[in-house]
Amino acid sequence: MRLGAAIGKMRGGGYKATPQRMAVLRALVEEQHQSLEEIRARCPEVGLVTVYRTLDLLGSLGIVRRLDLGDGARYELAENHHHHMICESCGDISEFEECPLDPERLPSGRADFEVRAHSLEVYGRCGACR
Amino acid sequence: MRLGAAIGKMRGGGYKATPQRMAVLRALVEEQHQSLEEIRARCPEVGLVTVYRTLDLLGSLGIVRRLDLGDGARYELAENHHHHMICESCGDISEFEECPLDPERLPSGRADFEVRAHSLEVYGRCGACR
DNA sequence: CACTAATTGAAAAAAATTTTCAGTTACGGA
DNA sequence: TCCGTAACTGAAAATTTTTTTCAATTAGTG
Numbered sequence: 001m002r003l004g005a006a007i008g009k010m011r012g013g014g015y016k017a018t019p020q021r022m023a024v025l026r027a028l029v030e031e032q033h034q035s036l037e038e039i040r041a042r043c044p045e046v047g048l049v050t051v052y053r054t055l056d057l058l059g060s061l062g063i064v065r066r067l068d069l070g071d072g073a074r075y076e077l078a079e080n081h082h083h084h085m086i087c088e089s090c091g092d093i094s095e096f097e098e099c100p101l102d103p104e105r106l107p108s109g110r111a112d113f114e115v116r117a118h119s120l121e122v123y124g125r126c127g128a129c130r
Numbered sequence: 131m132r133l134g135a136a137i138g139k140m141r142g143g144g145y146k147a148t149p150q151r152m153a154v155l156r157a158l159v160e161e162q163h164q165s166l167e168e169i170r171a172r173c174p175e176v177g178l179v180t181v182y183r184t185l186d187l188l189g190s191l192g193i194v195r196r197l198d199l200g201d202g203a204r205y206e207l208a209e210n211h212h213h214h215m216i217c218e219s220c221g222d223i224s225e226f227e228e229c230p231l232d233p234e235r236l237p238s239g240r241a242d243f244e245v246r247a248h249s250l251e252v253y254g255r256c257g258a259c260r
Numbered sequence: 261c262a263c264t265a266a267t268t269g270a271a272a273a274a275a276a277t278t279t280t281c282a283g284t285t286a287c288g289g290a
Numbered sequence: 291t292c293c294g295t296a297a298c299t300g301a302a303a304a305t306t307t308t309t310t311t312c313a314a315t316t317a318g319t320g
Contacts, residue, residue, distance in 0.1 A: 112257030127242030
């Protein structure tokens with residue numbers, strides 16, 4: 001389970017699994033690519049500063065990833081695969097499951113780079129906007 | 131040529147190709163994924179506000195893309211293909227050319243989405259950090 | 261070459277993020 | 291189970307980033 005793994009990573013790094021951190025984590029589990037304010041709305045009991053600090057911490061542990069797809073910063077759980085579809089007209093962000101990557105052509109081995117995860121953004125126009 | 135196409139897009143949208151805008155464009159051509167301050171250092175004669183406004187404009191014209199890979203906002207010319215390799219240890223960002231995408235598995239047609247461009251971020255550890 | 265809508269820059273305002281610091285708490289070890 | 295301590299929190303303040311305002315300037319059409 002997601003939260004369990006996150007707690008493990010925190011403890012392993014010498015960090016405490018506080019109620020505030022768990023609340024932020026739960027907010028992140030509920031929906032992907034939320035803005036700071038959206039996250040905050042899901043855990044109003046946690047102070048603003050703590051949300052920032054928690055997102056930082058989770059980011060440095062590789063649990064959360066910050067992304068900016070044109071509007072402000074957004075946060076999401078760092079899945080190993082992540083595939084976004086972004087409409088350049090209306091700005092809508094959606095996700096799709098099937099991974100279009102050919103692992104053979106990833107820069108593993110080559111370039112001496114060890115691949116752990118990836119995030120793909122496909123830009124274009126959604127059905128509604130065409 | 132890049133700059134020519136950009137000027138065309140600006141004119142076409144009813145916008146003027148001013149010296150300031152051209153200076154920002156030239157800065158962007160010199161290097162990809164720069165921070166605002168890095169861009170500004172390459173065209174110190176352009177006012178801060180104008181740099182922001184120009185990046186906005188170029189963004190809305192699809193010429194420039196803003197991205198955030200963990201540190202602050204960065205800007206890059208919006209190539210149709212873009213492949214980043216990000217080291218989670220040292221934060222270094224590099225690019226690679228070969229496109230590992232299988233076009234057949236992109237969400238074109240399916241999902242009613244018209245694909246125009248993509249950006250791929252591969253996360254892992256670079257040679258130096260391993 | 262003149263006209264006009266678009267553009268610029270400086271200052272001010274607003275928004276986002278980070279720092280400070282005193283008080284609180286999680287949790288490993290006795 | 292309880293203690294001690296390093297880690298954590300929240301409020302306010304500071305800092306940084308981004309946007310707005312507005313009077314003066316300019317690119318580019320006609």
